[in-house]
Amino acid sequence: MSADPPRIVVLRLGHRPARDRRVTTHVCLTARAFGAERAIVSTKDGGLERTVDKVVAKFGGGFAVETGVSWRKVVNDWRGAVVHLTMYGETLEDALPRIPRDEVLVIVGAQKVPGEVFNLADFNVAVGNQPHSEVAALAVFLDRFLEGDGLRRPFAGNVVIVPSRRGKTVRTRA
């Protein structure tokens, strides 16, 4: 890949704190682990922010989450490509070569996404045209888009997990 990695922000729509907090947490942590720099959640959720911030404080990196932000404003202000992940979209393999590799806003919905989003997006992309999980879709999209580089980035955390064939090896910064 080129020297400058693409700038990736994930926008989560339709989050309902009581019902969706766990899955939205998975969305945010997946965004972080696979190479996004930020997640934006359309509904305010302080608990979600605290959970994600704790992981960042412990495991490192500059990832940030913001909640309670108007998704329309985020999409309108975005200058790069807008990619909406939906099982109704064109296949990932068809879309990937056409998505510009500079700035990408990746939209993932919770339940039903407003029809408007399909028109605002530059690309409606299906990671498989089967129902599964927005977490899975986001992970595989980022993994393919960054050609594995997202997972290869080092995180300078206070806690570092050292890859190991058996058991757990954890290094803690003094």
Add this chain to the structure above:
Amino acid sequence: MSADPPRIVVLRLGHRPARDRRVTTHVCLTARAFGAERAIVSTKDGGLERTVDKVVAKFGGGFAVETGVSWRKVVNDWRGAVVHLTMYGETLEDALPRIPRDEVLVIVGAQKVPGEVFNLADFNVAVGNQPHSEVAALAVFLDRFLEGDGLRRPFAGNVVIVPSRRGKTVRTRA
């Protein structure tokens, strides 16, 4: 890839119906969409079974989910490779070339996994050594292991989503 695709079964440990149903549903649907033939959940959960069975009835394929099965028995009876996905494991890139491509049992935990599992597994594999999501880990593992073939498989369902750049195109069998 070779003519015979690997046989893949996903084993979900530590499922608590009240807390984990939604994420475990994502695990099962991800297993189905990315190329596994079956999911086994260690705790009995009729609601989970019904949800997954409904998706299979509508969208097709031979995927099955079983709940309330002893995970020790599943692991002991398994004749192929056992791959445990954990952020403590060796990196996916190191492990992948060594995993035999015939029969694979993929273990994903909910909360803390019994230490025993690390020893019973032939491979403890980290899809990134960062905390994120078992759904993301499973999706990317299967996508890489099957080199994208999992997503390319056709499903002969009563409902077929036709890939589309805008909007939703759904074909229903008469």
